[in-house]
Amino acid sequence: MTFDSNTPMDEINWRLLELLQTDARMPFSELGRKVGLSAPAVAERVHRLEEAGVITGYRAQVDPSRLGYSLEAFIRLTCRGNSLERMTRAVSELPQVQEFWNLTGEDGYVLRVILRSVKELDALLKQLQIFGSTTTSLVLSKPVEFRVISAGPETSPPL
Amino acid sequence: MTFDSNTPMDEINWRLLELLQTDARMPFSELGRKVGLSAPAVAERVHRLEEAGVITGYRAQVDPSRLGYSLEAFIRLTCRGNSLERMTRAVSELPQVQEFWNLTGEDGYVLRVILRSVKELDALLKQLQIFGSTTTSLVLSKPVEFRVISAGPETSPPL
DNA sequence: GGTGAAACAACGCACAT
DNA sequence: ATGTGCGTTGTTTCACC
Numbered sequence: 001m002t003f004d005s006n007t008p009m010d011e012i013n014w015r016l017l018e019l020l021q022t023d024a025r026m027p028f029s030e031l032g033r034k035v036g037l038s039a040p041a042v043a044e045r046v047h048r049l050e051e052a053g054v055i056t057g058y059r060a061q062v063d064p065s066r067l068g069y070s071l072e073a074f075i076r077l078t079c080r081g082n083s084l085e086r087m088t089r090a091v092s093e094l095p096q097v098q099e100f101w102n103l104t105g106e107d108g109y110v111l112r113v114i115l116r117s118v119k120e121l122d123a124l125l126k127q128l129q130i131f132g133s134t135t136t137s138l139v140l141s142k143p144v145e146f147r148v149i150s151a152g153p154e155t156s157p158p159l
Numbered sequence: 160m161t162f163d164s165n166t167p168m169d170e171i172n173w174r175l176l177e178l179l180q181t182d183a184r185m186p187f188s189e190l191g192r193k194v195g196l197s198a199p200a201v202a203e204r205v206h207r208l209e210e211a212g213v214i215t216g217y218r219a220q221v222d223p224s225r226l227g228y229s230l231e232a233f234i235r236l237t238c239r240g241n242s243l244e245r246m247t248r249a250v251s252e253l254p255q256v257q258e259f260w261n262l263t264g265e266d267g268y269v270l271r272v273i274l275r276s277v278k279e280l281d282a283l284l285k286q287l288q289i290f291g292s293t294t295t296s297l298v299l300s301k302p303v304e305f306r307v308i309s310a311g312p313e314t315s316p317p318l
Numbered sequence: 319g320g321t322g323a324a325a326c327a328a329c330g331c332a333c334a335t
Numbered sequence: 336a337t338g339t340g341c342g343t344t345g346t347t348t349c350a351c352c
Contacts, residue, residue, distance in 0.1 A: 009226065017219065017221060020218075020219035021218055021219050021221060022216075022218075023216070023217055024183040024184060024217035024218050024219045025183060025184060025217045027328095027345085027346060027347085028346075028347070029345075029346055029347080030346095037319075037320095038319070038320055038321080039346070039347070039348095040319080040320075040321090040347085040348075040349090041319050041320075043347075043348080044319085052225065053222055053225055054221060054222060054225045054226065055219050055220070055221060055222075056220045056221065056222050057181075057182070057219075057220045058182055058183035058184045058217065058218070058219050058220070059179075059180055059181075059183050059217070059218055059220055059305070060176065060179035060180050060183045060214050060216075060217050061214070061215045061216045061217070061218055062176060062180060062213060062214060062215065062308050063212055063213060063214075063215050064308055066211065066212055066213045067168065067213065067308060069308070074260070074262060074269070088302050091302070091303075092302045092303050095306075095309075095311050095312070097303050097306060098303070098305070098306050098308075099301070099303055099304065099305065099306075100301065100302045100303035101233070101298050101299075101300070101301055101302075102298070102299045102300045102301070102302065103233060103296035103297065103298060103299060104296050104297045104299060105294070105295075105296045110233070114308065135264070136264075137262035137263050137264045138262065138263045139260050139261070139262060140260075140261045140262060140263060141260070141261045142258070142259065142260055142261070143247050143250070143251045143259045143260075143261065144250075144251050144256050144257070144258055144259035145258065146218070146257070146258065147254075147256065147257050147258075149221050149223055149226060149228070149257075149273070150254075152254050153254070186326085186327060186328085187327075187328070188326080188327055188328085189327095196338075196339095197338065197339055197340080198327075198328075198329095199328085199329080199330090199338075199339075199340090200337075200338050200339075202328075202329080203337075203338080204337095319352105320351105320352080321350100321351085321352075322349100322350090322351090322352105323348100323349090323350090324347105324348090324349085324350105325346100325347080325348080325349095326345105326346080326347070326348090327344105327345085327346065327347085328343100328344080328345075328346085329342105329343085329344080329345090330341105330342095330343085330344100331340105331341090331342095331343105332339105332340090332341090333338105333339085333340085334337105334338085334339075334340100335336100335337090335338080335339095
């Protein structure tokens, strides 16, 4: 089963998820209007989705470039040595690291970082080379920055 | 200037951003209590941050694995041909694509996708090979899934 | 899930600084 | 220009059906 038995993902729950992914601050009363339920009923459903771990949080999305973080980059870390746990902990603590994935294949570890300057990138790469060799790719643009997760078709539509 | 002249990023605005990145549904009144301002004053500041493009939205964060999307992957697309605009538009429409970056260097185009099955991955890769060759890396784990953007030190702390 | 009542929050406005 | 106080409107939360 892909979801808790207490939270069947019916049409209404999918719709609530879509609405909250689009505007997390929408009041329960307005959610209720859009799905045809009373506000308390919506609150109950949303709280169940939270408790079931389907909704993991509500986040204001912020534009780093408006806050002085002019660079965004991916750094692939090809790790040498066998201190992977130490590396993982250390990299996770770096304030520039927004996301950090462990992947299959050659890439292994990938960081998404935001930086105020090339100087800061230089300093970061020097810190990282303790753990292995790095490959840096700057983000030029984001054709898709975010997509709402929805029920979706079981089969993908043709191009 | 990295921000609008109407929205100086003082300590209070940074604190509001941190609070809203942690819990986007926090009421203005509670935000006010935490930063030592009245609710209307907070609402004013938050609305300015929205209008200045610092806050770009409020999103419920959802766990794809609890909704049947058991696979998450990065797909690097090494594009042949010169129909980059057509490719970008087509890839952007694919429902499995959660994020899509255009990067410097060899990697060029990178997709983060969520999938219900390996079968769906197979179908997606077949669709993508029209545009070039792909390299797929499955996400094994996410040591850092998200980090609050904060004022941060100008210089990064040592490891 | 719905309903009603009490507590709380959001919004607009006048006014103080 | 930014924050406060207050009154009105709308929302949340709890009981209970």
